[in-house]
Amino acid sequence: MEPMTRMVPQVQEHLDALKERLLVMGGIAEEQVRLVTAALVRRDPELAARVQASDPPLNDLHIEIDQRCVRVLALHQPVAMDLRAVLAAVKINTDLERVGDLAVNIAEAVQRYLLHPPVSTPDHIPLMADLAQQMLRDALDAYVRHEVPLAERVLDTDDQVDALKAQVSVDLVPVMQAVPSTIEPALDLILIARHLERIADHATNVAEDVIFMVSGRDVRHHGAAS
Amino acid sequence: MEPMTRMVPQVQEHLDALKERLLVMGGIAEEQVRLVTAALVRRDPELAARVQASDPPLNDLHIEIDQRCVRVLALHQPVAMDLRAVLAAVKINTDLERVGDLAVNIAEAVQRYLLHPPVSTPDHIPLMADLAQQMLRDALDAYVRHEVPLAERVLDTDDQVDALKAQVSVDLVPVMQAVPSTIEPALDLILIARHLERIADHATNVAEDVIFMVSGRDVRHHGAAS
Numbered sequence: 001m002e003p004m005t006r007m008v009p010q011v012q013e014h015l016d017a018l019k020e021r022l023l024v025m026g027g028i029a030e031e032q033v034r035l036v037t038a039a040l041v042r043r044d045p046e047l048a049a050r051v052q053a054s055d056p057p058l059n060d061l062h063i064e065i066d067q068r069c070v071r072v073l074a075l076h077q078p079v080a081m082d083l084r085a086v087l088a089a090v091k092i093n094t095d096l097e098r099v100g101d102l103a104v105n106i107a108e109a110v111q112r113y114l115l116h117p118p119v120s121t122p123d124h125i126p127l128m129a130d131l132a133q134q135m136l137r138d139a140l141d142a143y144v145r146h147e148v149p150l151a152e153r154v155l156d157t158d159d160q161v162d163a164l165k166a167q168v169s170v171d172l173v174p175v176m177q178a179v180p181s182t183i184e185p186a187l188d189l190i191l192i193a194r195h196l197e198r199i200a201d202h203a204t205n206v207a208e209d210v211i212f213m214v215s216g217r218d219v220r221h222h223g224a225a226s
Numbered sequence: 227m228e229p230m231t232r233m234v235p236q237v238q239e240h241l242d243a244l245k246e247r248l249l250v251m252g253g254i255a256e257e258q259v260r261l262v263t264a265a266l267v268r269r270d271p272e273l274a275a276r277v278q279a280s281d282p283p284l285n286d287l288h289i290e291i292d293q294r295c296v297r298v299l300a301l302h303q304p305v306a307m308d309l310r311a312v313l314a315a316v317k318i319n320t321d322l323e324r325v326g327d328l329a330v331n332i333a334e335a336v337q338r339y340l341l342h343p344p345v346s347t348p349d350h351i352p353l354m355a356d357l358a359q360q361m362l363r364d365a366l367d368a369y370v371r372h373e374v375p376l377a378e379r380v381l382d383t384d385d386q387v388d389a390l391k392a393q394v395s396v397d398l399v400p401v402m403q404a405v406p407s408t409i410e411p412a413l414d415l416i417l418i419a420r421h422l423e424r425i426a427d428h429a430t431n432v433a434e435d436v437i438f439m440v441s442g443r444d445v446r447h448h449g450a451a452s
Contacts, residue, residue, distance in 0.1 A: 063446065070313065173410060181403075183402050187399070190413070
């Protein structure tokens with residue numbers, strides 16, 4: 001057996017392990033988004049507290065994945081698609097860790113929101129949360145399966161999330177103007193919508209990294225169509 | 227001359243070029259923050275428009291630096307500190323590009339804010355902007371000079387920025403409650419304070435990457451003291 005043929009499966013094992021860990025991390029991040037939205041909808045401060053308490057596992061994974069990336073680069077010097085896959089993992093790892101942070105930020109805003117009587121809210125926020133979770137799932141599936149069309153779908157969905165976020169403020173400002181006591185809780189709803197939009201942005205970053213990894217085509221700053 | 231002695235300077239040249247490009251990018255990002263804050267303070271919509279128009283140079287640098295990182299990893303297979311320096315560059319590049327995006331977001335909020343009569347504002351926002359610029363400058367200097375104490379100073383300053391951001395909302399909520407016509411412009415000030423806080427967070431990310439690069443010590447998720 002030649003040295004080269006022994007080396008390739010080793011890199012592949014590392015890449016498979018990276019994928020597996022990123023999927024675990026993505027699953028946790030997605031679950032955090034689901035739980036914190038449920039805490040808001042059901043007015044459940046204990047559920048919000050659970051999300052606030054569950055950040056460390058994501059942080060541990062973040063450090064572990066980063067170390068795996070350094071190790072595979074140092075030991076195996078991957079090139080071409082394999083190199084791009086490791087660099088994508090470095091970036092995806094950062095994005096998923098931020099999603100975890102944002103879920104914690106949302107949980108804090110939910111806690112404050114629940115101190116007040118409910119503000120009549122549209123369904124935009126739970127819808128944003130559903131879309132953001134779907135985007136995270138699709139972006140990671142696209143990474144694992146090297147599926148560019150799925151990554152491109154994530155980019156398209158981001159526009160919907162942006163529109164919903166804008167609508168949340170448009171709907172709430174007149175409520176705040178009419179009833180001053182709604183100002184504080186409405187501020188937290190606007191903040192939650194912004195955090196969800198940022199989660200969708202992180203899913204979009206992942207999708208862009210996947211497109212670059214697979215095709216070598218850089219869609220950042222130019223949109224999916226260019 | 228041995229092959230090794232020829233190879234080391236080549237990697238070093240690539241790393242120096244990376245540093246130089248990151249400094250250029252950091253300088254542009256910092257200037258964007260300075261200009262957009264001046265646009266707010268002087269109520270100058272044209273200056274805000276200039277910031278909105280000046281994003282493409284940062285985006286071009288972002289793509290160029292990313293490609294340089296891929297190239298140096300593929301051609302030179304750096305190890306140890308050099309490898310960590312390239313991976314830090316990949317991450318710092320992402321952070322600086324986001325700072326540019328945030329400056330554009332602030333410019334948009336400034337444009338909306340200037341459509342209304344001024345809300346009596348504290349000096350917290352310009353102070354946050356000054357601190358954020360200083361943090362960006364220090365974090366990049368720490369990267370270039372491999373100076374851990376300077377990076378640690380950036381982490382300390384982030385707490386000040388967080389406190390100022392919280393104070394902006396605390397100060398503005400009673401104003402909004404007393405005068406409903408201030409709600410829309412005050413919302414934009416709160417948003418601007420949050421964007422500045424995120425810029426400071428990106429500087430913090432850079433500082434953490436520098437500490438990891440130089441010392442191999444991971445201060446993320448544990449604070450500078452651990």
